Amino acid sequence: MTKRYGNVTVLRDVDFDLRGGEIHALLGANGAGKSTLCKMIAGLTEVTAGSMRIEGDVYAPHHKQAAESAGVQIIQQELNLIPTLNVAENLLLNRLPSFAGIVSSRTLHRQARAALDRLQLDDVDTHALVGELGVGHRQMVEIAAALARECKILILDEPTAALSGSETQLLFDQLSQLRDRGVGMIYISHRLDEVKRIADRVTVLRDGRHVGTETAESMSTDQMVQRMSGELADERSDHSRSDQQPDAEIRQRATASAEESDHRNDSTVLAVETLCCGIVRDVSFQLRAGETFGIAGLVGSGRTELLRAIFGADRAESGQVCVAGKPPARFGHPSQAVTAGLAMVTEDRKQNGLLLQQSIRCNTSLSAMFKRFSRYGLITPAREATVAGEMCRAMETRCTGIEQSVGTLSGGNQQKVAIAKWLTRDADVFLFDEPTRGIDVGARRRIYELFEELASAGKGIVIVSSDLDELMETCDRIAVMSAGRLVETRERSLWTEDAILQASFAGHRTKESQRLTGT
Amino acid sequence: MKQKLTQSFLQYAGLLGVLVLLIAVFSFSSKNFFQTQTLVTIANSNPDLIFVSVGMTLVLIVAGIDLSVGSLLALGSAVIGVLMVRHEWSLPAAFSVCLLVTGLCGLFNGFVSVWFSIPSFIVSLGMLEMARGGTKVITDSQTMYIGSRVEAFGEPLQWVPLSPAFLVAVMAVIAGQFLLTKTVFGRYCVAIGTNEEAVRMSGIRTAPITIAAFMILGLLCGLASLSQTSRLSSADPNAAIGLELSAIAACVIGGTSLMGGRGSVVASFIGVLIIAVLQSGLAQLGVEDAIKQLITGAVIITAVLLDALRVRWGKKSG
DSSP: OBEEETTEEEEOSOOOOOOTTOEEEEEOSTTSSHHHHHHHHTTSSOOSBOOEEETTEEEOOSSHHHHHHTTEEEEOSSOOOOTTSBHHHHHTGGGOOEETTEEOHHHHHHHHHHHHHHTTOTTOOTTSBGGGSOHHHHHHHHHHHHHHSOOSEEEEESTTTTOOHHHHHHHHHHHHHHHHTTOEEEEEOSOHHHHHHHOSEEEEEETTEEEEEEEGGGOOHHHHHHHHHTTTOTTHHHHHHHTTHHHHHHHHHHHHHHHHOOOOOSOEEEEEEEEEETTEEEEEEEEETTOEEEEEEOTTSSHHHHHHHHHTSSOOSEEEEEETTSOOBOOSSHHHHHHHTEEEEOSOHHHHTOOTTSBHHHHHHGGGHHHHSEETTEEOHHHHHHHHHHHHHHHTOOOSOTTSBGGGSOHHHHHHHHHHHHHHHOOSEEEEESTTTTOOHHHHHHHHHHHHHHHHTTOEEEEEOSOHHHHHHHOSEEEEEETTEEEEEEEGGGOOHHHHHHHHTHHHHHHHHHHHHHO | OHHHHHHHHHHHHHHHHHHHHHHHHHHHHOTTTSSHHHHHHHHHTOHHHHHHHHHHHHHHHTTOOOSOHHHHHHHHHHHHHHHHHTSOOOHHHHHHHHHHHHHHHHHHHHHHHHHTTOOHHHHHHHHHHHHHHHHHHHHTTOOEEOOGGGGGGGSOOSSSSSOHHHHHHHHHHHHHHHHHHHBHHHHHHHHHHHOHHHHHTTTOOOHHHHHHHHHHHHHHHHHHHHHHHHHHTEEOTTTTTTHHHHHHHHHHHTTOOTTSSOOOHHHHHHHHHHHHHHHHHHHHTTOOHHHHHHHHHHHHHHHHHHHHHHHHHHHHHO
């Protein structure tokens, strides 16, 4: 099967088979194509090429309902229950037993009870509101909801991400029962020890390709990581680069220029000390002037949370942030961080980076409005327009003019505006969260050049990215984050992409083994 | 500069067109309509709605809403009445207290909704009841006649037939438009209404800005109290019931978005004039109140429909 989004191929000629009564784990690094594969099976996205069969019959679901009627259920990372309804209503939401539009409460609860009993969930009350249940029970209810329908294939995407050790055990017991009843399960997880414990077979995907399928017993967790990172497969780089020619060229150029120019000097511009915030645990690092510092890690490892905690978007529980020349602080609001000299380009520019309905001019001037574009509280429009125009030219933003509304720009040009907003303000340290996600090659080239320019001006740059090539080619140093901790930091030249991937799993493996020895 | 003037004229051309059309229709159908006297009467009887609409525009732009304006007007009016009649205060002193009270009520609306993340719809709904109740308590539910001491503000001047209240209201419109388009505060209001989280992540504290918008509306309610009290020569505890809906209607006719981020004080002002001309024109034609309501409602929906279509066409061509 092949899946393309536009001209980007995310899944290529993957063969995958699932037997009845087995738990089949699907492994791979960020962007390897696990979720895409599952979405295709569950009818959430369309297959570009290739076919699927269930028990010999051709299976081509165009939407989720079609997949469900064929007996395929998916449980995604986000819980899809309605917290204000009770357990029974959630279980039977799309087919409430009713007569003339009036729900029969007794039948409802009897059917719900039966569905829960099948999973031996005796301690869950069908009258309880889902919002009042613990995460583990909610997950179980969701599974029960999936199984309450006719189900041959169950897809679980990171089901244990939010579960405690005992809840995980509960889940595994249920999965074993389902296995005995002949249900085939696809199980996605970053926690390799869990995979060892529960899975029968393991399939590894890498860069959208099928690397191999083996029984779980025959594979050690180390071997799994090796497969995912591709240490044993040398042909890999040829494959992944060949269909991204323009990209590769740009990156090579960027590498070449980055190698010539190390702008680092000895003064520290940002020091983060034992910062804790939610999933982020005891993160410390120092950033020198002119340094580009990359943070790699799996999705959900706490990278965005770390940047938000540094920037004061979320209040850190402990630890402190010290920007050069300012007293150490723990920022409680982004305005304090900005005053201290930080800037942050957010991951989701539509959600919290840009004013989509407003003009390029308004967006560009926003963060520096008070500082640069006003006198006695009055806007200085001429200056604002001049600077916005200059920024458009400098960033090579393709637009009809500074009055064009940002929402009508392409993704890459939107990102340029989101960055320009901070360039007008001028900061000592720039935090970039996934700076080139979903943008075109030209914009990416311009943004890489900008990193160079900022570094040569003595700014500190922190880049969080899931694109390892990007980190390898723009950063001076790269740290790897895993399960909320910075597990390893090295000079760029001392890293390989495989080593980064291995480190990405480090936190999960130690945590898992601790948990096992602890219980 | 000239280009700028034409541009801003074009921006309001649609609304002004509707206004002129309405005046023309009424002038043809009713002989007495197109007279200075009629137009002057319309102007002089609506400054309270103008004041409130100026503030309401700001509040709607920050994606808030304030339903308590009618009650605040009555409360302010009651404060003036009680202080001047029972305590023999002078008008300036009584008016100062009135401004203080309505301003604080606006501040309360803003503070509670922002600080505790409660929709301003709910908070101001509570304030609507509280302020009306308070008004009745301090006036014993009686209309208080104040007399000539307050009338000057609402009566036509000697050299123009317009009242000081109307002139001050027009000044408030100009000041409000200036505040919205030329100041950092106004820019922040528009930005907050568009995407508050993006503004916060740009390092700007949004809470004081939003609260200030509510407080400005409270203060303008105080001005509206004075204008209403002077026009009626008395403080009526049952005054301005439903004023909030007229003010919101005026803003919406003027193209202000209830989702926030878009609006113009001048356009809201024209919105007030359209409602006022419609009301008095229909009255002159001898249309019954019931039919008047029906037509007013239809005009509001038509105006919003036209605006929605304009936005949609703008998107297609842009």
